[in-house]
Amino acid sequence: MNTQLKELNAITRRDFLKASGLSAGGLIIGVSLPMGVLGAADSADFEPSAFIHIAKNGDTTLFCGRCEMGQGISTALPAAVADELEADWTRVTVLQGDADKKYGPQDTGGSQSINKMLEPMRKAGAAGREMLVAAAAKAWSLPVADCYAKSHVVYNRKDGRKLPFGDLVELAGELPVPGEPVLKTRDQFRYIGQPLQRHDQDEMVVGKRIFGADKKVPGVKYAAIKHIPVLGGSVKPLDKSKAMAIAGVVDVVVIPRFENPYGTVGGVAVVADNTWTAQKALDALGVEFEAGENGSFNTTEYKQQLLRNVEAPAKVEFEKGSLDQAFKDAAKRHSATFETGFLSHSPIEPMAGLVWVQDDSCEIWASTQDPQGIQRTIGAYLERKPEDITVHVMAAGGAFGRKFKCDYIVEAAACSKAVGAPVQLTWSREEDTRTGYYHPCSAHRVEASLDADGNLTGWLHRAAFPTISSTFNPASVQPSADDLNAVSKHLYGVENMRVESGMARAHTRIGWLRSVYHIFYGFVINVFTDELAHEAGVDMAQFLRKMYDNNKDPEQQEQIKRSRGVLDKVVEMSGYGKNMPAGHGIGLAVHHSFASYAAMAAHVEVKGNDIKVHRVDCAIDCGLVLNPDIATAQMEGAVTMGLGFVLHPGISFANGAVVNSNYHDYPIPSVGEAPTKINVGFVGQQYRSTGIGEPGVPTTAPAVVNAIFAATGKRLRSMPIKLA
């Protein structure tokens, strides 16, 4: 990557402060996250987690511990810092930090990076600017008020003299770091809110970006793996000779299950001179497996069981008002049952990484969202201290929540240890499809009551799905109260409500997938709302506005206002409500997740069983938008991924194992399925910045399904949809 970062990572935190302070030439400002405490490089007990470094020649470097996986975080955040610093963006370089506690928590998910890091990072930038301005004032013996910074230069208001940042770093380094620097006001922003080009685009288009799967070190060997297909199963006794007879094979490594949330399900790996030889030898082995306790797990039956579990009263996790009374007094009652399927992340770069285990060291190069999770997990696996595990964070070729887990790194470590060489393990697509941490399938029974004026008076919601917690704690066999929050806390302000949790024991690993449970909550709540609007004789926008108006909960007023903001915007953008030609329809969905608000209108054409999504309008309120182009790209991606969730078959299991294998039987959207137009509108920019990576996903599927109803009058209640 580059020597500067390598050197920095080779030294301990305390040394870092010494080595990279003024003695290393330049000004360093550290910020500890998430509290945002600022400090100078030379204070003994200050432990910063992100850094700004300005060299004597003015070159400015930001060290950032968050992981880039396509969402543009390594552009949007530094641009905000550069803005506060009054740096010239073209002179700012961003370095991704290796795994180290000095960067604070590095796990990148839940659309949290911007949410938590923005203010502290902006403060660090502003502190730097104030120090440089103060240094110039000192040099010119002027009051600070007579000096100002602009684009890497400090100017003297009186006589127009100027000093570049680089010339000031030494002097600035002697000044105290201001504890509460003054942030810019919005009219002063130069980079925040601008569509700056991502700093990492250049190397991508020439094939020079090094992903986890691409990393090489001298003497590297290559591995391929077949996993135990059923969770809790085992490898049958094996004759290694068929693989060992193939030229170029180094070893066959049987990897037992490592029962750790981020561990491996176990399997058989072959290490060879190249990936292809390893794959070929693995096939030659004819590995067989014992299924074990989950061997009769089968999605068709499992889903039927979940549906049964939500038909009858289940465990009450939330209750308010009197639902029974509301149902008794209702002018109209409406109920429906929904089901959604297992989904896989399926990034185009499968799970891959390079590990070198030696007696006294372990070095890892990985596409990962959670480098410290690798340190912990590999530390436990090798029985070493986490800090003795070195993790280099490589670019991830898509992650979407899957690369939080590091089962592939555990397996590469097992291989490296067995053969005594660095090993690059690349999962085949088939293994990637079949060895996931899946988004769970779910079943929902929803019933609501309306009064004579079409007001929503009661809501019963019973949900059953295998939980993410089950991966951490097998005793978790049904959704917890927290897992049901998206329903119990939603913004309709229904006065009488009961939320129940149905049994759903997990038989596979369940994990986070971009927007997590909101994928099905967004679907169920929005489709059911469209149904209720229909029952009430109004359109969904009118129905939503009425519910927002009826919600007087003082704690939800801001949320309601912002939901209404995106709703109104998307109605305006899409012309929702206008007449459409036969076979065409516009469907609506609004959802609040990850502290942001999204509304979508999908324009769909239905011809027989053929569904074409022509256009999607999205209104998003994620507060102040740091980079509108990156935010727009995130929405385009969210819509496209959401289309796959609703239109393509999900993951299914038979005899405990995943049936799907590759992109032909677990298809993801192709260019032909992408809408001609995805329009993105931003509202609510007066609010604090919140995440954009996930909140666009939950609205796509329901908007499409509601559009299909508008086009055909056919109600669909499953995701993926089942036509006919």
Next chain:
Amino acid sequence: MSYSITINGQAHQTDVDGDMPLLWFLRDTLELTGTKYGCGMGLCGACTVHLDGDAVQSCLVSVGEANGKKVTTIEGLSKDGSHPLQIAWLDNNVSQCGYCQPGQIMVAADLLKQNPEPSAEDIDTAMEGNLCRCGTYLRVRKAIADAAEQMKGGAK
């Protein structure tokens, strides 16, 4: 048996197994990792290279089949990243994670060579085999149209 393949203008002699897919020869033997693995079955397009000038999925072409032929990978598409498509890709901020993009660009380059003025439909048809999980398709379309426009201007 020994094979000779010219890759990005440079001749390579090799005695690897002739059945080895060109993809793995490029990635593991030559360490040219711009060509990506995504599916190994001709389903994703991430591994696309040019073989004697035509776009092929290198996971489906063996070293033996490439013997005596000329291969261009993303690293060799232009000397300095100046192919109109590469520039259009930057201008449109196409890449998200970027992993699929070398394959997208190699297919698009083949398209524009054969059809310098593709319609929107032509673009979708040509790009249908290139999957992008990040969902960059709208920008891929736009970048190809922009590059075509640019190249037309250049030819005048």
